[in-house]
Amino acid sequence: MTGISFNRFVTLTPFQFTRGRCRAALMWLLVVLITSLPHRIFGASVHVLCYHTFLGKPSIYTDFSVQEFAEHIRIIRSKGYRFVTFKDMRAGTVTGDRNVLLVIDDGNISAYNAYKTVLEPHHIPAMFAIYPGIIDTRKFAMTWAQLRELKSLGNEFASHGYFHEFLNKRLKDTRPNDFEKEASLSKRLLEKELSIPIDVYVYPFGVCTTEGKELLKKNQYAYAMTIRSNPTEIPLNRNQNPLQLPRTMITRSTVRSQLQAL
Numbered sequence: 001m002t003g004i005s006f007n008r009f010v011t012l013t014p015f016q017f018t019r020g021r022c023r024a025a026l027m028w029l030l031v032v033l034i035t036s037l038p039h040r041i042f043g044a045s046v047h048v049l050c051y052h053t054f055l056g057k058p059s060i061y062t063d064f065s066v067q068e069f070a071e072h073i074r075i076i077r078s079k080g081y082r083f084v085t086f087k088d089m090r091a092g093t094v095t096g097d098r099n100v101l102l103v104i105d106d107g108n109i110s111a112y113n114a115y116k117t118v119l120e121p122h123h124i125p126a127m128f129a130i131y132p133g134i135i136d137t138r139k140f141a142m143t144w145a146q147l148r149e150l151k152s153l154g155n156e157f158a159s160h161g162y163f164h165e166f167l168n169k170r171l172k173d174t175r176p177n178d179f180e181k182e183a184s185l186s187k188r189l190l191e192k193e194l195s196i197p198i199d200v201y202v203y204p205f206g207v208c209t210t211e212g213k214e215l216l217k218k219n220q221y222a223y224a225m226t227i228r229s230n231p232t233e234i235p236l237n238r239n240q241n242p243l244q245l246p247r248t249m250i251t252r253s254t255v256r257s258q259l260q261a262l
């Protein structure tokens with residue numbers, strides 16, 4: 001009995017030896033995958049932060065001064081976060097969970113100034129969510145020329161409706177033409193003026209409804225963003241609904257805790 005045991009454990013045949021090495025190699029590969037490439041297996045995430053204006057008016061709860069915005073960016077960078085683009089998110093090339101996408105809503109002229117002062121010097125990209133009803137026509141809004149310049153600097157764009165309406169059943173029932181325009185005319189104008197495809201929608205007021213989602217599908221939008229403070233999962237198909245991706249709205253009363261939580 002002793003001799004058989006000795007042979008079984010010590011004198012391995014070439015086949016047993018090879019099988020043992022294969023097992024060891026597989027174990028090693030598994031350990032490498034689990035320890036060094038977790039995000040390829042489990043995915044990554046991005047904190048999508050939603051800003052509005054940079055007028056320096058404390059009475060507006062979503063507004064910040066350019067200096068305050070610069071301080072937010074400094075804090076985010078000091079925590080080791082990377083600024084990513086929606087293109088990165090869509091391609092699934094984002095890794096880890098220390099990622100931020102900046103989305104600046106509405107197209108206010110102060111967003112252009114904040115970009116030039118705070119983001120451009122650090123080559124930080126942003127996504128501008130625009131409702132074309134005000135572009136080139138309102139003093140407080142950017143011009144198409146400014147938006148084209150932002151595009152040439154590597155920034156991205158999303159539709160934010162045409163006239164910033166609630167995309168809901170009430171609008172559909174009471175003003176069906178305006179309801180359609182929010183998705184179709186805004187897309188058409190942004191595509192024509194900026195010469196880029198637009199398939200991302202940012203819900204005005206974060207209001208996401210069944211009627212709205214149906215309209216976006218009909219108009220070939222692939223993604224839409226609402227307001228919910230959890231991070232966006234990467235690859236994007238890990239999120240519950242591509243037409244209901246989360247974003248964190250940055251406000252004066254919450255910004256301190258929001259930045260601390262990063």
Ligand SMILES: [Zn+2]
Nearest residue numbers: 105106204205
């Ligand atoms: Zn808005």
